[in-house]
Amino acid sequence: MTDLDRFRAEARGWLLANAPKSMFTLPRSEEDICPGGQKVQFPPDVAQWLKVMGERGWTAPTWPKEYGGGGLSPAEGKALHEEMRSLKLRPALAGFGLTMIGPLLLHEASEELKREHLPRIARGEVRWCQGYSEPGAGSDLAGLQTRAVPDGDDFVVNGQKIWTSFADRADWMFLLVRTDPAAEKHAGITFLLMDMSSPGVSVRPIRLISGYSPFCETFLHDVRVPRKNVVGQINGGWPIAKKLLGFERTMIADVFLARDEVGESDRMLDLARRYVGPVQGPLADPLLRDRITQVKLDQACLDLTLQRTKDSAKAGQAPGAESSIFKYYGTELNKRRHELFLSILGPQALGWEGEGFEPGEVKLTREWLRSRANSIEGGTTEIQLNIIAKRVLGLPD
């Protein structure tokens, strides 16, 4: 038995002994995983699972132990992940802390900032939000206008952020501010960490077309942020911001990879059987059948391309240019999938709430509306295509 086999066996035993029974179900979406933080009360089993995993450092398995992680090697981290998948055990914690700001701090922050923030992220005590976009700076992020002016040991920050996911429930924000308005637009930006409880921070949820409010506007009025909360150099925030976007894209690819594919593909066919029929054999509507097949084939091609990327990485080959298509193609496909769900449901897809509609039907309708944001958030489809044209195809500016 190798050391890795031994680790795997021990990890499995520990997981079985310590995970609450209700946690042995794979998440259907990100919302099924605990986001941590102080502002939301979680059910006892969820809180318990977070507590034991956080104490062991297995919420952030490969982070060093001194920063609250599990201190595992990459191979052990992968083994732990595989064991949890095979047990259908859901992760104890998810969110921007673990996937975005945490990895960035590990690479870029001072020792003081690492010791201050990383253990609290790993234990799920702090929930983070991202202060990037502004009303006047969406796709053109570097056009941001939120100002930070030095004053003693602090910066004084004024401005407005928008599309801050769950800012109303976050404890800290990482944000981009303009510290040198005279410099070229990419050169005058600084990357800051800000406590959301600071005086002058106010948050207003934005109601979306789905009826839900996952995003907020965040208003910053004379907010004092200590200078020590700068990550990287003052006026050197843009490379830091881009590095973080790299972690974000990895996260998006991981989300596609972690999807419960079997359940998902059956879902579409189950719905077609129920709403279009018959219960077996060829579907009654050949046009709908062809649309379903097209979406399934597109999904299969995307999944195979993700697998190809993973297989080349495992074989020690450098990642190919194909990874640039995942955000663009994955989100466009997800929108088409949701439109097809509506077509399958027919008139039963028209419910907003109340009588005559099942909760599952209303949920699909709301998810369709939510899916429209997929090709806008995290870099629009048009920006992704620009990136492919420039970086992969070498087309001129």
Place this chain on the structure above:
Amino acid sequence: MNLVLSEEHQLLRATAAEFVRSKSSLKRIRALRDSGDAAGFSRDLWHEMAGLGWAGIVVAEQHGGSGLEYSHLMVVMEELGRALMPEPMIPTVLGSAALMLGGSSAQRRALLPAVAKGETLLAVGYQEPASRFDPRRVATRAEKRSGGWTLRGEKHQVLGGPTADSIIVSARTAGGEADASGVTLFLVEAGARGVSSRRQWLVDGRPSSIVRLDGVEVDPAAVVGEVDHGADVLEPALDRATAALSAEMLGSMVAAFEMTLEFLKTRKQFGALIGTFQALKHRAAMVYTETELSRSAVMAACGALDTEDARARELVSLAKARLSDAFVLTANEAVQMHGGIGMTDEHDVGFFLKRARAAEMTFGDAAWHRRRYAELKGY
């Protein structure tokens, strides 16, 4: 199934790429077309390809082949496809797959070593004027007579037909016109009494013919596979040829796309390179995306054939559905982005447009394979 090319595959690819670069060109393809050459390909080149082991690349070593896998055939086909090479790989893969799957030991012994050496050419006649894409729709009849069978009917668009020495044909021995059972495969000599072949001129210039069977008498040893169960041989053989064709299509679409990219980087209008225009950049990025998705589909189909994966049939349909749509899209965009020059015969891009449609319609188009995928999945 591992979706990664080994060092061995990459070496083979390099060999194939160098061979194609030094031996062929779109100029040669144009000259072949303009000459009205009856064979439609170069026999000298075919012998060289056979010498490299490609004519029998997936034929078992015991039958004189190279004994390699479909993933090896894939990298060779992709390189041949880049240059639109018309040498008869596809009819050879189809014919030899049928013999490997259903041929008697006498048939294999007689044909496969010679095929692998490039000395004998095979073709498979299964398409008919009314069959569209369905290999089960067979009107050609085989009537039992004492000591054998008599074949009557007409096969259309027989790939490799003009030069084939031996032709495997499907004929109905029982059942109704579209029944899966009741189809039998027969091996006939191109020179046999009652067999005649007329050259068909297709839009892409690939050599093809109408094979007429006018009371052709064959003996029982001519049957390939089991009587009435020819579909059990023909359909898996078609799957193998379809995987090979999909790989060829991938190479062709990548070449058409590269030609287009080059044009976007050199053509100027309004005082600027047209590749700076976002309307064209975005479409180029979308075509690029299709090339990557297509590559994954082809690798999966060939990998599944090699590992005898239970999903091989559906993955072949996945690949052919994808490549049919993606190659046509790429070729359409290539012509459009080239503008007026793309409409001229003088420019090479039109060859890709024509080949895209011909390849799309060979072995079933995208809609046909989507329907087959759904049927295999039981919905």
